[in-house]
Amino acid sequence: MKTTFVVPDDLEPARRDPAAPAIGEAVPPHNPRCHGCGPDAENGLHLRAVFGENLTATATLVVEPRFEGGPGVIHGGIVSTLFDEMMGLANVHLGVVAVTAVLDVDYARPIPVGTTLRLVGRVLGRQRRKVYSAVEAFDDAAGPDAEPLAAGHGIFVVVDPRAHFAATRP
Numbered sequence: 579m580k581t582t583f584v585v586p587d588d589l590e591p592a593r594r595d596p597a598a599p600a601i602g603e604a605v606p607p608h609n610p611r612c613h614g615c616g617p618d619a620e621n622g623l624h625l626r627a628v629f630g631e632n633l634t635a636t637a638t639l640v641v642e643p644r645f646e647g648g649p650g651v652i653h654g655g656i657v658s659t660l661f662d663e664m665m666g667l668a669n670v671h672l673g674v675v676a677v678t679a680v681l682d683v684d685y686a687r688p689i690p691v692g693t694t695l696r697l698v699g700r701v702l703g704r705q706r707r708k709v710y711s712a713v714e715a716f717d718d719a720a721g722p723d724a725e726p727l728a729a730g731h732g733i734f735v736v737v738d739p740r741a742h743f744a745a746t747r748p
C-alpha cells in the first residue's frame with residue numbers, strides 16, 4: 579500500500595469496553611437510519627459487522643450494480659463510505675462515540691461489480707481523544723493470503739453524543 583498517512587508510533591493501547599457485546603456477536607447499528615449500517619436506511623449499504631479479536635470488526639458485502647462508478651467497477655465514494663463505517667464499527671469495541679475527523683483511502687486495485695468484499699476494520703490505538711483505526715477490503719473469493727484491494731486509515735475524535743448531536747438529532 580502506498581498511503582502517506584502516518585500512524586504515530588507512540589499510540590496508547592486501546593482497551594476493550596467490558597460492557598461491549600462479546601467477540602463473535604453482531605455489532606449493533608449505532609443509528610437505525612445510518613447510511614452505512616442502519617436497517618432503516620432505505621437506500622443504505624446495510625452493513626452487518628461482527629466483532630472480532632484484536633479490536634476488529636468484519637463484514638462482507640456484494641458490490642451491487644447500484645454501487646458502480648467507472649464502467650463495471652465500484653465508485654470510490656462507496657469504498658470511502660464502507661471504510662468510514664467499518665472503522666466506526668470497530669471503534670464500538672471501545673464503548674465510546676467517536677466521529678470521523680480524517681479518512682484516508684488507498685485505492686490499490688479496481689474492484690469489479692459483483693465482487694464479494696470482505697471488510698476488516700481495526701482499532702490501532704488512542705491518543706487523548708483521538709482513536710486511530712485502519713481498514714482493509716479483500717476479494718472474499720481470493721483466499722486468506724490475498725493482498726487487499728483497498729486499504730484505509732482514520733482518525734476519529736471521541737465526543738459527548740448528547741452535545742455533539744444536540745442541534746441535529748430529530
Ligand SMILES: CCCCCCCCCCCC(=O)SCCNC(=O)CCNC(=O)[C@H](O)C(C)(C)COP(=O)(O)OP(=O)(O)OC[C@H]1O[C@@H](n2cnc3c(N)ncnc32)[C@H](O)[C@@H]1OP(=O)(O)O
Nearest residue numbers: 608662663666667675676677678679680706707708735739
Ligand atoms: C449516537 C451514536 C453516534 C455514533 C457515531 C459513530 C459513527 C460511525 C461511523 C460513521 C462516522 C462518521 O461518518 S461521523 C460523520 C463525519 N464527521 C463529522 O461530522 C465530524 C465533524 N467534525 C467535528 O465535529 C469536529 O471537527 C471534531 C469533533 C472531529 C473535533 O472537534 P473538537 O471536538 O473541537 O476537537 P479538537 O480539539 O479540534 O480536536 C481533538 C483532537 O483531534 C485532533 N483533530 C481534529 N481534527 C483533526 C484533523 N482534521 N486532522 C488531524 N487531527 C485532528 C486535534 O488536533 C486534537 O488532537 P490533540 O490536540 O489531542 O493531539
